[in-house]
Amino acid sequence: MATIRIPEQKVILCGEYGVGKSSLFRRFTNNTFVTATDRKSTLGLDHYEKTYHVCDRDVKLQLWDTGGMERVASITSSYYKFAEAAILVFSLDNSSSFNALSQHLLDIVTYAESAKIFLCGNKSDLVSDLPQVTDSEIETFCEQCHNLISGIYKTSCKTTSGLDDMFTDIAFQLVHSNRSRLELQSMEKHGFKISPSEDSQDEESCLC
Amino acid sequence: MDEEYDAIVLGTGLKECILSGMLSVSGKKVLHVDRNKYYGGESASICPLEDLFTKFNAPNPDETYGRGRDWNVDLIPKFLMANGSLVKLLIHTGVTRYLEFKSVEGSYVYKGGKISKVPVDQKEALASDLMGMFEKRRFRNFLIYVQDFQDQDPRTWKDFDPNIANMQGLYDKFGLDRNTQDFTGHALALYRDDDYLNRPAIETINRIKLYSDSLARYGKSPYLYPMYGLGELPQGFARLSAIYGGTYMLDKAIDEIVFGEGGRVIGVRSGDEVAKCKQVFCDPSYVPDRVRKKGKVVRCICLMDHPIPNTKDALSTQIIIPQKQVNRNSDIYVSLVSHTHQVAAKGWFVAMVSTTVETENPEAEIKPGLDLLGPIRQKFVSVSDYYEPTDDGINSQLFISQSYDATSHFETTCQDVLDIFKRGTGEEFDFSKIKHELGDEEQ
Numbered sequence: 001m002a003t004i005r006i007p008e009q010k011v012i013l014c015g016e017y018g019v020g021k022s023s024l025f026r027r028f029t030n031n032t033f034v035t036a037t038d039r040k041s042t043l044g045l046d047h048y049e050k051t052y053h054v055c056d057r058d059v060k061l062q063l064w065d066t067g068g069m070e071r072v073a074s075i076t077s078s079y080y081k082f083a084e085a086a087i088l089v090f091s092l093d094n095s096s097s098f099n100a101l102s103q104h105l106l107d108i109v110t111y112a113e114s115a116k117i118f119l120c121g122n123k124s125d126l127v128s129d130l131p132q133v134t135d136s137e138i139e140t141f142c143e144q145c146h147n148l149i150s151g152i153y154k155t156s157c158k159t160t161s162g163l164d165d166m167f168t169d170i171a172f173q174l175v176h177s178n179r180s181r182l183e184l185q186s187m188e189k190h191g192f193k194i195s196p197s198e199d200s201q202d203e204e205s206c207l208c
Numbered sequence: 209m210d211e212e213y214d215a216i217v218l219g220t221g222l223k224e225c226i227l228s229g230m231l232s233v234s235g236k237k238v239l240h241v242d243r244n245k246y247y248g249g250e251s252a253s254i255c256p257l258e259d260l261f262t263k264f265n266a267p268n269p270d271e272t273y274g275r276g277r278d279w280n281v282d283l284i285p286k287f288l289m290a291n292g293s294l295v296k297l298l299i300h301t302g303v304t305r306y307l308e309f310k311s312v313e314g315s316y317v318y319k320g321g322k323i324s325k326v327p328v329d330q331k332e333a334l335a336s337d338l339m340g341m342f343e344k345r346r347f348r349n350f351l352i353y354v355q356d357f358q359d360q361d362p363r364t365w366k367d368f369d370p371n372i373a374n375m376q377g378l379y380d381k382f383g384l385d386r387n388t389q390d391f392t393g394h395a396l397a398l399y400r401d402d403d404y405l406n407r408p409a410i411e412t413i414n415r416i417k418l419y420s421d422s423l424a425r426y427g428k429s430p431y432l433y434p435m436y437g438l439g440e441l442p443q444g445f446a447r448l449s450a451i452y453g454g455t456y457m458l459d460k461a462i463d464e465i466v467f468g469e470g471g472r473v474i475g476v477r478s479g480d481e482v483a484k485c486k487q488v489f490c491d492p493s494y495v496p497d498r499v500r501k502k503g504k505v506v507r508c509i510c511l512m513d514h515p516i517p518n519t520k521d522a523l524s525t526q527i528i529i530p531q532k533q534v535n536r537n538s539d540i541y542v543s544l545v546s547h548t549h550q551v552a553a554k555g556w557f558v559a560m561v562s563t564t565v566e567t568e569n570p571e572a573e574i575k576p577g578l579d580l581l582g583p584i585r586q587k588f589v590s591v592s593d594y595y596e597p598t599d600d601g602i603n604s605q606l607f608i609s610q611s612y613d614a615t616s617h618f619e620t621t622c623q624d625v626l627d628i629f630k631r632g633t634g635e636e637f638d639f640s641k642i643k644h645e646l647g648d649e650e651q
Binding site: 194 | 245295302443
């Protein structure tokens, strides 16, 4: 049976340890939330795909989490490869996670050159009257990175506030910017994935 | 670091990363440490190009080399057999989802100073310029025999017991001459020396089948190469390990492997910290007193601005120079990858010539390979010792991998890994243990 292939867009999560990347991932994957760091809840889970319908087109966001590699080591450069978008996450109640963004931004620009970058201030539920990271600081940061940032969002994984809007907007922006590129993307430039041999046998039998 | 683990893995080379991934997937609590700041150890791909020049004490590359970031140069050249063990491991562990591959365009063999395409099916055998007319027919009959050969069906053995009779016997049965034996054993069965002639023919038959089955998978050649270089492979397995709960530490010096009663390993010390564990897995560089030198490998990285002559401008190639052709005891391997694999700037090619060292002058030994390449813009020669562990690790629970050999593919690499896994866990690796979680497949 022929199926229409919906283009997948690899979206990676970046940012300091503890800002809520896995919480974002968990919400995206199975819409749950846990307060304590609980590796078990995402153990073995590599990435997750969801289809969004924007501008009369289907687009599949494939969200990748770091697997906690950034806790003591660094993330492998291959994590960034083939990424179409990167969500740069910081915690609104933690200014040092905001100050560390430039290093993560540098990694994205270095290893995932073509990725669109989105800024996500997480844990908006924890922000008191005196925010640790102010709107003007965020604006200044975006100006400093020469408009590399394609979108700014505030989210809370605890209350789910802002999450849907963020992912839908990212899907929207990817469809727009990639429309021409997706169609031009030829096998010439890209390699192929290897798959179990049953597949290739199928193909052969079709040729007979 | 001060915690207790089931296993501590030292070094993030390909073998250690595969082991780390397999152990994590099997439910073990794994700590994976590397003294370097980067993943991959010897199996890393060097990026940017400036780092490669620095590594070999050469002045920085000029602007003709393009952007340094566009280069990912392997230190150890190898290709994947499309139907080989590494591909099976990649598929079963799901690590294939992190990688994209390209088929290597050409597979050549050297004869009498020239290179020819490796003939693998009857049609190619008859068209090949490697043999005379009568020899071609004999070789064709031999290929048909191998193709039809079934392990389980003695009728296909044609009055020849390949489990007992040796390979020389099978060559003689088909009347194949020395030359044909040479490229069959070295370019199809991919043996490094001629010891196989005296071993049961079944081994060689299976290797030729691996070659032709691999060729059938994706066409042009039986070899695959990952986009962005071989350094992507260890990283993929490292991610697998992390996804299954493995903890990663880079840039961490290891000062001591701590042993307890009966010489069993009980932990690993770095500075004042000791991580406890039941087992340690590592590469030879972490335990110089527990490995012995087995030999030397010479490798030469060549940066070029053109493909290899007489290969139809292939953007990727392998050439095998069988030992006898150049009066040696081990083959010389030439491999070529290029900008199409995102391992070099546009218009650039990276060739590698390697072999097992047999003389006091290793650089002269690879000359027949270098001579095939045409003008070389930059050359980096390295000679590295090849180590193997002095014991099997069963008593100490310290399992040491062998250094990477001169072979041009990953079959021996995987064999070593699966063997270590079996010694370490007492069981064969169970590929079915890997859960295919949601997200892997659709729905």
